[in-house]
Amino acid sequence: MADTEGLSLSWQPIRAFVSDSGDMAWDYGKGKLTSPxxxxxxxxxxVVWHRIDGEWKIVMDMFSPNAG
Known part of the structure; x- marks a missing residue:
């Protein structure tokens, strides 16, 4: 696992979706990762979310660098 101490992440959602059942959601967007x-x-x-007992919990959170 990578050392993340001192890293800063800012993000801007582009779009979000909620399932018809209302218990799953996901959003995607862009951001900036700044090293120390x-x-x-x-x-x-x-980011994928799951609503459990009325609270949204993160199921999966993934980011990757843009090409270039």
Whole structure:
């Protein structure tokens, strides 16, 4: 597992969806990952949510660097 101490992530959702049943959702967007030494990497992300007992919980959270 990568060392994430000192990393900063900011994100901007592009679109979000909720299942017809209302208990699953997902969103995707773009963001910036900044390392402790100031290096900034543009990224894209997706997050999957599941509502359990009325609370939204993250099931999966993934991001990857943009090509280039």
């Amino acid at each position: 030494d100031g290096l900034v990497q543009d990224v894209k992300y997706v």
